[in-house]
């Protein structure tokens with residue numbers, strides 16, 4: 407299962423790079439025997455290093471929420487797009503430090519939107535997590551982080567064209583419900599008084 411998620415993730419990453427004329431990062435898959443790190447993957451220009459055993463399975467219970475295209479995705483599918491985010495950050499920055507650059511710092515400042523997942527120790531990770539959703543489920547990012555989406559959309563073409571519901575159609579019910587709630591919260595917040603009155607009159 408993890409191998410399949412990794413293969414699909416690499417296919418998506420390559421397609422995204424192709425469509426957007428980006429240099430394709432090299433992907434190295436490591437075994438736990440050659441992996442002394444706590445993390446499941448990392449990026450160093452211009453390589454993605456990933457340890458499959460350390461990546462998550464699809465989350466079906468408890469605090470595990472990973473699913474391809476969800477706001478949380480630590481499966482190999484999402485991990486590859488997160489690392490692609492670091493690659494894009496580095497490739498579009500004028501100043502870089504290891505796997506981060508000023509591109510992500512500037513974009514976060516301009517968009518001014520909150521993190522999309524619980525993993526956000528700095529601007530580089532804020533960016534990589536939002537970028538992951540831009541690649542795996544752009545429709546969802548468009549709705550719940552519109553300012554970031556617009557800025558990314560002005561520079562990159564997404565390759566996934568499905569609605570967010572279609573992307574998550576195979577997800578556990580609680581995952582779909584959690585995303586529905588996020589989408590509903592945003593739509594309610596953005597509803598104008600006129601729109602609300604119109605919706606009322608149509609009931």
Ligand SMILES: [Zn+2]
Nearest residue numbers: 488492531534
């Ligand atoms: Zn990262």
